[in-house]
Amino acid sequence: xxxxxxxxxxxxxxxxxxxxxxxxxxxxxxxxxxxxxxxxxxxxxxxxxxxxxxxxxxxxxxxxxxxxxxxxxxxxxxxxxxxxxxxxxxxxxxxxxxxxxxxxxxxxxxxxxxxxxxxxxxxxxxxxxxxxxxxxxxxxxxxxxxxxxxxxxxxxxxxxxxxxxxxxxxxxxxxxxxxxxxxxxxxxxxxxxxxxxxxxxxxxxxxxxxxxxxxxxxxxxxxxxxxxxxxxxxxxxxxxxxxxxxxxxxxxxxxxxxxxxxxxxxxxxxxxxxxxxxxxxxxxxxxxxxxxxxxxxxxxxxxxxxxxxxxxxxxxxxxxxxxxxxxxxxxxxxxxxxxxxxxxxxxxxxxxxxxxxxxxx
Amino acid sequence: xxxxxxxxxxxxxxxxxxxxxxxxxxxxxxxxxxxxxxxxxxxxxxxxxxxxxxxxxxxxxxxxxxxxxxxxxxxxxxxxxxxxxxxxxxxxxxxxxxxxxxxxxxxxxxxxxxxxxxxxxxxxxxxxxxxxxxxxxxxxxxxxxxxxxxxxxxxxxxxxxxxxxxxxxxxxxxxxxxxxxxxxxxxxxxxxxxxxxxxxxxxxxxxxxxxxxxxxxxxxxxxxxxxxxxxxxxxxxxxxxxxxxxxxxxxxxxxxxxxxxxxxxxxxxxxxxxxxxxxxxxxxxxxxxxxxxxxxxxxxxxxxxxxxxxxxxxxxxxxxxxxxxxxxxxx
Numbered sequence: 001x002x003x004x005x006x007x008x009x010x011x012x013x014x015x016x017x018x019x020x021x022x023x024x025x026x027x028x029x030x031x032x033x034x035x036x037x038x039x040x041x042x043x044x045x046x047x048x049x050x051x052x053x054x055x056x057x058x059x060x061x062x063x064x065x066x067x068x069x070x071x072x073x074x075x076x077x078x079x080x081x082x083x084x085x086x087x088x089x090x091x092x093x094x095x096x097x098x099x100x101x102x103x104x105x106x107x108x109x110x111x112x113x114x115x116x117x118x119x120x121x122x123x124x125x126x127x128x129x130x131x132x133x134x135x136x137x138x139x140x141x142x143x144x145x146x147x148x149x150x151x152x153x154x155x156x157x158x159x160x161x162x163x164x165x166x167x168x169x170x171x172x173x174x175x176x177x178x179x180x181x182x183x184x185x186x187x188x189x190x191x192x193x194x195x196x197x198x199x200x201x202x203x204x205x206x207x208x209x210x211x212x213x214x215x216x217x218x219x220x221x222x223x224x225x226x227x228x229x230x231x232x233x234x235x236x237x238x239x240x241x242x243x244x245x246x247x248x249x250x251x252x253x254x255x256x257x258x259x260x261x262x263x264x265x266x267x268x269x270x271x272x273x274x275x276x277x278x279x280x281x282x283x284x285x286x287x288x289x290x291x292x293x294x295x296x297x298x299x300x301x302x303x304x305x306x307x308x309x310x311x312x313x314x315x316x317x318x319x320x321x322x323x324x325x326x327x328x329x330x331x332x333x334x335x336x337x338x339x340x341x342x343x344x345x346x347x348x349x350x351x352x353x354x355x356x357x358x359x360x361x
Numbered sequence: 362x363x364x365x366x367x368x369x370x371x372x373x374x375x376x377x378x379x380x381x382x383x384x385x386x387x388x389x390x391x392x393x394x395x396x397x398x399x400x401x402x403x404x405x406x407x408x409x410x411x412x413x414x415x416x417x418x419x420x421x422x423x424x425x426x427x428x429x430x431x432x433x434x435x436x437x438x439x440x441x442x443x444x445x446x447x448x449x450x451x452x453x454x455x456x457x458x459x460x461x462x463x464x465x466x467x468x469x470x471x472x473x474x475x476x477x478x479x480x481x482x483x484x485x486x487x488x489x490x491x492x493x494x495x496x497x498x499x500x501x502x503x504x505x506x507x508x509x510x511x512x513x514x515x516x517x518x519x520x521x522x523x524x525x526x527x528x529x530x531x532x533x534x535x536x537x538x539x540x541x542x543x544x545x546x547x548x549x550x551x552x553x554x555x556x557x558x559x560x561x562x563x564x565x566x567x568x569x570x571x572x573x574x575x576x577x578x579x580x581x582x583x584x585x586x587x588x589x590x591x592x593x594x595x596x597x598x599x600x601x602x603x604x605x606x607x608x609x610x611x612x613x614x615x616x617x618x619x620x621x622x623x624x625x626x627x628x629x630x631x632x633x634x635x636x637x638x639x640x641x642x643x644x645x646x647x648x649x650x651x652x653x654x655x656x657x658x659x660x661x662x663x664x665x666x667x668x669x670x671x672x673x674x675x676x677x678x679x680x681x682x683x684x685x686x687x688x689x690x691x692x
Binding site: 049265314 | 423431433436453516
C-alpha cells in the first residue's frame with residue numbers, strides 16, 4: 001500500500017464511516033443529521049469566533065497528542081495524559097499565583113517550565129516503575145489519573161480556594177498575566193479575528209512543539225534510540241541502548257508535553273485553576289496520536305479534527321434538542337473507527353491496492 | 362477559491378441571521394442536571410410556566426463540565442439571548458468576567474451576588490425555610506434524633522443545615538442533629554448512591570427524619586429513607602410526591618418564581634440584589650395530599666405561628682453565611 005493511502009485514505013474512510021453511523025444515530029432519535037452536520041460545520045468553522053474555539057481545543061489536543069505519540073514511538077502506552085495535564089495545570093497556577101512576574105512573556109516561559117516539570121514529574125513515577133520494576137505503564141498511568149484528580153480536588157477545596165469563595169477554584173491570576181489572544185497576534189499582520197474566544201499564543205507554542213518533536217524524533221540520536229526501542233526492545237539493547245534510560249526519557253518528555261497543555265487552558269483561558277480544566281483532552285490525545293500515526297504533522301491534523309468535533313459538538317448541544325450524551329457518542333464513534341477498529345478499514349484497503357497491483361502486473 | 366468565498370459568506374450570513382432571531386431568554390442549568398427533581402428542575406418549571414403562559418420560546422443549556430461555563434455564557438450572550446438566567450453560585454466568578462463584555466444583555470444569577478450594572482442577583486433566605494421544616498422534623502421524630510444530608514460542603518449548604526438545626530432545637534432543645542455532607546466538589550450534587558448510604562448511616566445512628574439539601578443526590582436520600590421506613594424532607598422543589606406518605610414535607614425554595622419573574626421582565630430586567638425571603642414567598646414548606654396524613658393540624662399551627670413571627674421580624678433565624686458559624690450545630 002502506498003504511503004499516502006496509509007496516512008490519508010485510511011483515516012478518511014474511517015472518519016466517513018464514523019460520520020455515517022453518527023448520522024444514523026441522530027436520525028434514530030428523530031433529528032435531521034444533515035442539519036446537525038451543517039450546524040457543526042458552521043459552528044466550528046463558519047466564523048472566526050468558531051475557528052477561535054476550534055483552534056483553542058485543537059491546541060490542547062496538539063500537546064496531548066504529541067505526548068501520547070512520543071511514548072507510543074518508544075513502545076509505551078501513556079494513558080496518563082489526563083493526570084499529567086492536571087498536574088501541569090497545578091504547576092501553571094502555582095507559578096502564576098505565587099511568583100510576581102513583571103511581564104506576561106516571562107510568566108509564559110515560567111508557566112511553561114512549571115507545567116512541563118509538574119507533568120513530567122507525574123509521569124516519572126510510572127516510568128520508573130515500568131523501567132525498573134516492570135509494572136505496566138498502562139495500569140500505573142491510569143491509576144495516576146485518579147490520584148491526580150483526587151489531589152487536585154483536595155488542593156482546590158482546601159488550599160488554593162480563596163477565603164470566602166464557595167467555588168472550588170483558585171484565585172484569579174493578575175491582569176498582567178493575560179496571554180495575548182490569537183486575535184491580538186493576527187491583528188499585528190492585519191488579519192481581523194474575533195476577540196471573544198480563548199485561542200491564544202499557546203497555539204503557536206503548540207506548532208513549535210510539533211516541529212520540535214519532529215526534529216527530536218527524526219533528526220537526533222535520542223529520537224532514533226526511542227524509535228529503535230519502540231520497534232524492538234531486544235535489538236536496541238543489543239545495539240547498546242539503555243532500556244531504563246529510554247523509558248524514562250520517553251515518559252518524561254511525554255508527561256512534560258501533556259503538562260504544557262495546561263498553559264493553554266489554565267493561563268490562556270480560565271486565568272485560574274478550576275476543577276476538571278483538562279476536560280478529557282488527555283484521553284482525546286490517544287485518539288489524536290493513533291489517528292495521526294504518531295507523526296507530528298498527522299497529530300496536528302488530527303488535533304484540528306478533534307478541535308472541530310469539540311467545538312461543533314458544543315454548538316450542537318447549544319442549538320438543537322440533541323442531548324449532550326449524543327455528542328459524546330459521535331466523538332466516541334470517531335475514536336472507535338480511527339483508533340480501535342483501524343484494521344477493519346486498513347485490511348480491505350490493502351486488499352484493494354494489492355488487487356490493483358496484480359491487475360497491472 | 363471563489364467557491365470557498367461563497368461558502369464562507371453564506372455561512373457568515375447564516376450565523377448572523379441565527380443570532381438575530383434568537384432574542385429569546387435563555388436558562389443555563391448547573392452541574393447536577395436539568396431533571397434533578399430539585400434545584401435545577403425548579404428552574405426548569407419556572408421557565409416552562411413562562412413558556413406556556415406567554416407562548417414564548419427560550420434556549421436552555423446543561424453544563425457538561427466546570428470548564429464550559431464561560432463558553433456557554435458567552436455563546437448565549439453572543440447569539441443575542443436576553444435575559445440569560447443561570448442557576449447556581451458556581452457561575453458567579455464567570456459571570457463577573459462575562460457581564461461587562463455584554464453591557465446590553467441582562468443576566469440573572471440565582472444563589473449568588475454578582476455586583477454588575479446588568480446583573481440581577483437572586484438570593485433566598487434558606488435558613489428561614491429550613492427552620493420551619495426543622496421544627497416539623499423535631500415534632501415528627503420519635504427518637505429525638507434527626508438527620509441532615511447536604512450536597513457539596515459549601516457555606517450555602519451549611520446555611521440550610523444551620524437553619525434546620527435551629528428549628529429542631531426550638532421544638533426540642535435536647536434533640537440531636539446529625540449533619541453529613543456528600544462531598545466537596547460539584548459532583549456531590551449528583552451522587553444519589555452516596556446520598557442513600559449517608560441516609561442509612563444516619564438511620565443506624567438513630568435518626569428517623571432526614572432532611573436532604575443536596576440537589577440530585579437527595580433522590581437517593583429520599584429513596585433510602587423510604588426503604589428504611591423513616592421519614593425524609595425534600596428540598597427546593599416539592600418532592601412530596603416521590604414517595605407518598607414517606608416524605609414529611611419539602612422545603613420549598615421558589616427558584617421557579619425567580620426564573621419566571623426574570624423571563625417575564627425580559628429585557629427590562631432590573632439589576633440589583635433581590636432577596637426572596639419567607640415574607641415574599643421565596644421559601645416555605647410544602648403541603649399536599651401526599652403528606653397530609655403526616656402533618657397534624659397542631660404541628661401545622663405551631664409552624665405557621667413561627668412562620669408569622671419570622672415574617673414580621675420578631676423571630677430571627679441565624680444565617681450561617683453572615684458570620685460562618687452556627688449556634689445550633691457544629692460542622
